[in-house]
Structures are given as structure tokens and as C-alpha cells.
Amino acid sequence: xxxxxxxxxxxxxxxxxxxxxxxxxxxxxxxxxxxxxxxxxxxxxxxxxxxxxxxxxxxxxxxxxxxxxxxxxxxxxxxxxxxxxxxxxxxxxxxxxxxxxxxxxxxxxxxxxxxxxxxxxxxxxxxxxxxxxxxxxxxxxxxxxxxxxxxxxxxxxxxxxxxxxxxxxxxxxxxxxxxxxxxxxxxxxxxxxxxxxxxxxxxxxxxxxxxxxxxxxxxxxxxxxxxxxxxxxxxxxxxxxxxxxxxxxxxxxxxxxxxxxxxxxxxxxxxxxxxxxxxxxxxxxxxxxxxxxxxxxxxxxxxxxxxxx
Amino acid sequence: xxxxxxxxxxxxxxxxxxxxxxxxxxxxxxxxxxxxxxxxxxxxxxxxxxxxxxxxxxxxxxxxxxxxxxxxxxxxxxxxxxxxxxxxxxxxxxxxxxxxxxxxxxxxxxxxxxxxxxxxxxxxxxxxxxxxxxxxxxxxxxxxxxxxxxxxxxxxxxxxxxxxxxxxxxxxxxxxxxxxxxxxxxxxxxxxxxxxxxxxxxxxxxxxxxxxxxxxxxxxxxxxxxxxxxxxxxxxxxxxxxxxxxxxxxxxxxxxxxxxxxxxxxxxxxxxxxxxxxxxxxxxxxxxxxxxxxxxxxxxxxxxxxxxxxxxxxxxxxxxxxxxxxxxx
Numbered sequence: 001x002x003x004x005x006x007x008x009x010x011x012x013x014x015x016x017x018x019x020x021x022x023x024x025x026x027x028x029x030x031x032x033x034x035x036x037x038x039x040x041x042x043x044x045x046x047x048x049x050x051x052x053x054x055x056x057x058x059x060x061x062x063x064x065x066x067x068x069x070x071x072x073x074x075x076x077x078x079x080x081x082x083x084x085x086x087x088x089x090x091x092x093x094x095x096x097x098x099x100x101x102x103x104x105x106x107x108x109x110x111x112x113x114x115x116x117x118x119x120x121x122x123x124x125x126x127x128x129x130x131x132x133x134x135x136x137x138x139x140x141x142x143x144x145x146x147x148x149x150x151x152x153x154x155x156x157x158x159x160x161x162x163x164x165x166x167x168x169x170x171x172x173x174x175x176x177x178x179x180x181x182x183x184x185x186x187x188x189x190x191x192x193x194x195x196x197x198x199x200x201x202x203x204x205x206x207x208x209x210x211x212x213x214x215x216x217x218x219x220x221x222x223x224x225x226x227x228x229x230x231x232x233x234x235x236x237x238x239x240x241x242x243x244x245x246x247x248x249x250x251x252x253x254x255x256x257x258x259x260x261x262x263x264x265x266x267x268x269x270x271x272x273x274x275x276x277x278x279x280x281x282x283x284x285x286x287x288x289x290x291x292x293x294x295x296x297x298x299x300x301x302x303x304x305x306x307x308x309x
Numbered sequence: 310x311x312x313x314x315x316x317x318x319x320x321x322x323x324x325x326x327x328x329x330x331x332x333x334x335x336x337x338x339x340x341x342x343x344x345x346x347x348x349x350x351x352x353x354x355x356x357x358x359x360x361x362x363x364x365x366x367x368x369x370x371x372x373x374x375x376x377x378x379x380x381x382x383x384x385x386x387x388x389x390x391x392x393x394x395x396x397x398x399x400x401x402x403x404x405x406x407x408x409x410x411x412x413x414x415x416x417x418x419x420x421x422x423x424x425x426x427x428x429x430x431x432x433x434x435x436x437x438x439x440x441x442x443x444x445x446x447x448x449x450x451x452x453x454x455x456x457x458x459x460x461x462x463x464x465x466x467x468x469x470x471x472x473x474x475x476x477x478x479x480x481x482x483x484x485x486x487x488x489x490x491x492x493x494x495x496x497x498x499x500x501x502x503x504x505x506x507x508x509x510x511x512x513x514x515x516x517x518x519x520x521x522x523x524x525x526x527x528x529x530x531x532x533x534x535x536x537x538x539x540x541x542x543x544x545x546x547x548x549x550x551x552x553x554x555x556x557x558x559x560x561x562x563x564x565x566x567x568x569x570x571x572x573x574x575x576x577x578x579x580x581x582x583x584x585x586x587x588x589x590x591x592x593x594x595x596x597x598x599x600x601x602x603x604x605x606x607x608x609x610x611x612x613x614x615x616x617x618x619x620x621x622x623x624x625x626x627x628x629x630x631x632x633x634x635x636x637x638x
Contacts, residue, residue: 044402070356072404075457110459138554144506176552180507183496188505217540217552225496290546294539294576 002035003062005042010055016041017048036066047076052083061094068102074111088119096128100135109141113148122153126164137168143177147184161185173209179218187229199230207240214244214255224261235265247278256287263298273302314606317591319598328587330622331595335610336374338595339365342607358400359390361607363412366419368611370635371618371626380420387416388429395436396455406455407444410437411467415634418474438477441468450485451503461502462493466515469522470632478522487523490516498533510541510550514563521570521631535573538564546581547600557599558589558609561616566630569619579620586613 005011016038039062046056060077063070081091092115099108116122132142155161162185168178186202187194206223210216227236244258247266253259259279266276277299284295342365354361362383369377390397390413396405397413414437417423426433444453445468452464465486472478492504493516499508500516513534520526541548541564547556548564561582568574588601589609596605597613618628629636 067356071406071455072356072398072402075404075455078457106459110457113459114457138551140502140507140509144502147505174553176554177507180495184505188496221497221552228496290542290544290578290581291539291576292578294536297576 004035004038005059006038011042014042014045017044036063039063039066043073043076052080054084056080057084057086064098068098068105068108071107074107078111078114088115091115092119092124096131099128100131103132103136103139104141106141109145112145116149117152122149122155125149126160133168137172137175138177140177143181146181147189150185151189156185156190169209173213174216174218176218179222183222183225187225193231194226194229196230196232199226199232202226203236210240210255211243214258217257220255220257220261233268234261235268237261238265241265245279247275247282250278250282250286253282253287256283259283259287267302276302314604317594317596317605319589319591319601319603319605328584330587330614330617330624331590331592332372332374332624334592334595335590335597335614336369336372336377336595338591338605338610339369339607340377356399356403359387359397359409359412359416360399362386363415363419364607364611366416367628367634368607368614370419371611371614371628373624373626375635380422383416383420384422384425387413388426391430391433391437392440395433395438395440397437404455405440407441407452407464407467408454410441411471413437414471414474415632418632419634421637423475434475434477438472438475438480441471442477442480444468445481445486447482447485450482450487450489452486462490462500462512462515462519463502465490466519469519473522474632474634483523487520487525487528490519491528494528494530498530498537507551508537510538510548510560510563510567513538514567517567517570518631526570529571531571531573535568535571535576538568538571538573539576542577542582546578546583546585548577548582555600556585558586558597558616559599559612561586562612562619562633565616565619566628566633569630574619583617583620583622586616589613 005014005016018041039059043059043063046059057077057080060073060080063073064077067073092112095108095112095115099112102108116125129142129146132139136142150156150161162182165178165182165185168175169182172178186198203223203226206219206226209219210223223237224234227234241258241262244255245253245262247262259282263276263279263283266272266279280295280299284292284299288295342361366378366383369375387397389401390399390403390409392398392405394405397409398405399409403409417426423434430436444455444464445451446453446460451460451462452468453460454464468481469478469483469486472480490500493500493502493506493512495501495505495508497508500512501507501509502512517526517529517534520528540552541550541560543549543556545556547558548560549556550560550563565574565577568576586597589597589599591598591605596607597610598605599609614625615628615633618625619630627636628634
């Protein structure tokens with residue numbers, strides 16, 4: 001049902017302000033949605049007199065339902081909430097279904113940050129995030145928000161956080177956002193060096209995930225990140241990478257990422273330059289030819305003394 | 310400039326053998342965008358109007374048709390979005406925000422119109438510079454988008470971009486901004502919106518752009534990042550924004566401009582990417598879409614064309630990968 005204001009007694013004191021299009025073009029007759037146009041006219045009018053009230057709250061809700069990306073409306077709503085002292089829980093309760101309807105909107109997230117930060121509690125947020133990710137498991141806003149929650153409420157050592165990340169990886173081992181979140185709670189968001197013990201645990205975890213889908217960039221990136229954080233050499237992974245690639249058997253390569261790491265491991269060994277060159281050659285010609293120039297560049301580096309590619 | 314999508318769709322089955330860029334169709338497409346005020350979507354995208362004008366204008370310059378829109382009309386509109394405090398809103402009556410302020414400055418730079426700015430608003434350049442500088446967080450060095458305080462490396466890059474176009478970088482703490490960008494570097498070599506957030510090609514562009522402006526590319530692990538960026542190319546030639554995501558024409562810009570700044574453009578297959586971009590055209594009504602078969606819009610149109618410019622597609626003007634504007638010789 002469209003909602004109009006001109007025949008609503010509660011708005012009889014407001015004269016809507018017309019659109020000013022800045023004079024770029026002489027306006028032809030505008031026949032865009034009467035409902036949206038009228039609501040915007042009333043918003044301009046209440047903004048002009050700095051009115052903050054329940055009816056303004058309703059008006060912003062109405063406009064957001066039609067056009068959630070209109071950032072000025074959100075800003076005015078936030079000011080209204082604080083001016084009239086609306087309970088923050090009520091705002092979150094309204095925000096949840098609104099966010100589910102508008103998955104890629106920036107304004108909703110900033111609004112949520114502000115409200116949850118002021119509330120000082122993350123209760124219920126995990127459930128809300130799960131319902132968002134059910135609709136789009138890689139939504140950038142949702143994952144960034146989850147990181148913010150971990151930091152704001154210091155959830156790094158809460159076992160549920162790692163378990164939840166595991167369940168997200170389990171349901172889609174190719175979800176790069178989930179791997180990134182895991183890195184954030186294990187290493188990235190923390191102070192200090194990663195212990196060798198924890199690194200080993202993570203390496204084992206990641207190896208199991210790679211065996212499920214060897215041609216999957218995310219866990220390979222993750223495992224290299226863990227090695228670097230724990231200051232372990234790439235050669236730690238030599239036996240593991242050989243499960244997926246062997247330069248002596250060029251027909252049986254199951255992961256270009258394994259070949260890539262193997263090339264680095266060989267390059268650092270004495271007397272294995274030839275194998276490194278073979279691995280890079282296979283990548284350039286057979287397993288990742290679209291990036292031939294990159295692999296050939298890496299091959300060129302082998303001839304230089306003391307490289308660490 | 311309208312952000313309305315369509316009217317046409319990119320060709321679904323690919324174009325015939327002699328695939329080429331339909332320059333005249335795209336020029337007409339952009340010229341017609343503002344005649345669509347009877348469509349609801351025109352008004353629902355009002356919050357992007359100034360961005361849209363920058364996208365359309367930049368596309369026209371790259372296509373070699375800089376005069377296809379009236380200069381004075383553009384300037385009238387741009388100045389009508391400028392607030393007293395030096396910030397630009399998306400359209401008249403919209404609040405000032407970093408994203409529109411950057412578009413406003415990019416348009417003024419493209420039209421070489423800083424003189425007209427001073428004629429209309431005394432001390433205008435300084436006012437805009439101050440609006441941007443005031444959004445820097447003195448503690449962390451990053452930038453907010455507006456008084457509301459949302460922070461993102463997009464805003465940081467936008468700030469340095471606009472200030473460098475106006476010659477006003479000294480208004481902000483560049484070193485602090487640089488350190489913030491550096492703290493956003495991830496384990497996979499990429500960058501996110503803030504420290505620890507997932508690497509994303511769009512954010513890589515903003516971070517590499519900011520560091521390039523600051524002259525601090527030495528902080529970037531260039532080989533690792535170059536490798537990550539080149540890994541964005543999929544078998545169909547198109548580029549994606551993150552691992553295991555779909556290709557999209559706009560990444561032709563975000564990925565390629567970053568690679569251009571790192572001098573690694575040759576690490577992707579330019580021929581395949583060119584083909585992919587050309588397949589995203591609507592050969593009849595003009596415009597480009599995110600991928601073949603989808604609706605066209607001005608955003609994908611400019612970034613597809615800018616990608617082709619970086620690939621040295623014949624007949625196109627040269628794009629400046631750093632400022633995302635036409636390169637004035």
C-alpha cells in the first residue's frame with residue numbers, strides 16, 4: 001500500500017518542499033513515483049525546520065524502505081533517534097529485517113555500528129550475522145562487521161568464534177571471507193608472535209581443507225600466511241605440496257598452487273634450480289598459461305644469485 | 310548524470326568476428342542518460358548523481374568526445390552541489406560527503422575549471438581542501454566519509470587524490486595516512502577497507518593509489534601483490550575482485566590500474582581481457598554491463614573503457630591510473 005502525506009492530518013502543518021535539480025537541464029514533466037516524490041518533499045520540509053519527532057522517524061523509515069542508499073535520510077534518522085531518545089534495542093529490532101532486505105547497502109552497516117557501539121552489547125548479533133550470511137555467504141559488509149564485533153567486544157579467545165569460523169569453512173571450503181576471518185582471530189587482530197604450537201595446529205587444519213579441494217586459492221594463501229607469522233620456512237610444506245605436484249610427473253599435477261610453492265622451495269635449495277625452472281615452466285605452459293608472463297618472470301629470477309621469490 | 314541501468318543489455322552470445330568498440334553508440338548512450346527523468350530509478354539513484362556525472366564525463370573524454378556534454382551545464386550542476394563548508398553532496402540538497410567531493414574535484418580537474426571555481430566561490434579551492442582535511446582522524450591517520458564518521462580506505466584514497474589534484478596535500482598528515490594504509494596490508498598481499506578486513510581489488514586500488522600519491526610504494530610487497538592481482542584473471546579473460554568470486558567489468562579498472570601503478574600490467578593476458586570487455590557492450594544502444602548478458606550502466610561503461618585505455622586499445626585517450634581521470638598532456 002503506498003503511503004501519502006498530503007491527506008494525513010498528522011502532517012497538515014507541513015508544506016512539502018519541491019525538488020531543486022540544480023538547473024543542469026530544464027525539467028520536462030516529471031512522472032516518477034508520486035509516493036517517493038511526495039515523501040521526499042516532506043523530508044526536505046522537516047529538515048528545513050530541524051524537526052525531530054516520532055513522525056519524522058516514521059517518515060525516514062518509509063523513505064528508507066523505498067531507497068535505502070539515500071545517505072542523507074540515514075543521517076537525519078540517526079540524529080532523530082538521539083534527539084527523541086528512542087530505545088536502541090527498538091532501533092536494532094527494526095534494523096534487522098531492513099538489513100536482510102538490502103544486503104549490499106553501506107549506510108545500514110554504519111548505522112548498526114553506531115547503535116551497537118552505544119548499546120555496549122553484542123547479544124544477538126551472532127544470530128543476526130548468520131541469517132545474513134545464509135543469503136550471501138561472502139558479503140563483505142557482514143564479514144567486516146563481524147571483525148569489528150570481535151575487536152570491539154574482545155571475542156578473540158572465545159572458543160565459539162573459532163568454531164563458528166570452522167563451520168563456515170566446512171560449509172564452503174572456497175569461502176575466502178571465512179579464511180580471512182580465521183586469520184584475523186588467530187593472528188591478524190592479535191598482538192605478538194604466533195606460537196609454533198598454534199601454527200602447527202593451523203597448518204594441520206588447513207592441510208585437511210586443501211586435500212578436499214586442492215585447486216582452491218584461499219587455504220593456500222592462509223597456510224603461507226601462518227608460516228610467515230610463525231617465521232617458518234616454506235620448505236616446511238615440501239612433503240605436503242608433493243602430494244599434489246611432482247615435476248617428474250608433469251601429467252599428474254592436481255594443484256597449480258602446490259606447484260607455485262614447490263618452485264619457491266626448490267629455488268631456495270642448493271642444486272634444485274632445475275626443478276624450480278621445471279615447475280614454473282609447467283605453470284606457464286600447462287597449468288596456468290593465462291599468467292605465462294608472470295611465471296616466466298619468476299623463472300628469470302632463478303638466474304639471479306640469492307633470490308627469494 | 311543518471312545511474313539508471315539499461316535500456317539495453319550486453320550481447321549474450323558474443324559479437325561477430327570483427328569485435329570492436331562501438332564508440333559512437335557509447336557516446337550517444339551517455340548523452341541520453343539525463344533524458345530519462347520520467348523513470349523512477351533516475352530518482353532512486355539521485356544519491357550518486359555527481360559520481361555518475363564524473364563517470365560519464367570521464368568516459369566521454371576517454372572516447373575522444375570531450376565536448377559531447379555542455380561544459381557550462383556541467384559546471385552549473387557541480388557548483389550547485391557545493392556546500393558552504395567546501396564539501397560536495399551527490400546532488401543539490403544532499404549532505405556533503407567525501408565521495409562526492411572527490412568526484413567534484415575530479416570533474417573540475419578534467420575540465421581544467423579551478424579558475425572558474427575561484428570566480429564563483431572566492432577561496433573555493435582552499436575551502437574544499439579544508440573540508441577534506443577536517444575528515445582526517447588525527448589518531449589513526451585515516452579518513453571518514455562525512456561528519457557521521459564511517460571510515461574506509463576508499464575515503465583515505467579519495468582525500469589524497471583530490472588534494473593532490475588541487476596541489477593541497479600539505480593540508481593533511483600524509484605520513485600518518487601512509488602508516489594507516491600500511492596497516493591494512495593482509496597476509497595474502499592484498500588490502501582491505503581497514504586493518505584485517507579481507508583483501509578486495511577495489512580496496513587494493515585505493516591503497517596502492519594512496520601510497521603512489523605519497524611516493525611510498527616501497528612499503529608494498531610488489532611481487533606478492535602483483536601475483537595476487539594477476540590471479541584475479543579467470544579463464545574467460547575477465548577479472549574478479551576476490552578469490553572464488555565472479556568476473557565483473559569494473560575490475561578491469563580496479564585490478565589493472567593497480568597493476569599499472571606497480572608496473573605489472575603485462576602479468577595478465579591483455580588480449581583475453583580485451584575480448585571479455587568488448588563482449589560486455591550493448592552493440593545497439595551503447596553502454597557496457599558487468600558481464601555479457603546483463604543490463605548496461607554508466608559505472609561499468611566508464612570502467613570498461615578505462616580498462617581498455619590501460620590495455621592501449623586503439624583510438625582511446627590515455628587514462629591516468631592514479632587519479633582515475635583523463636591524462637592531460
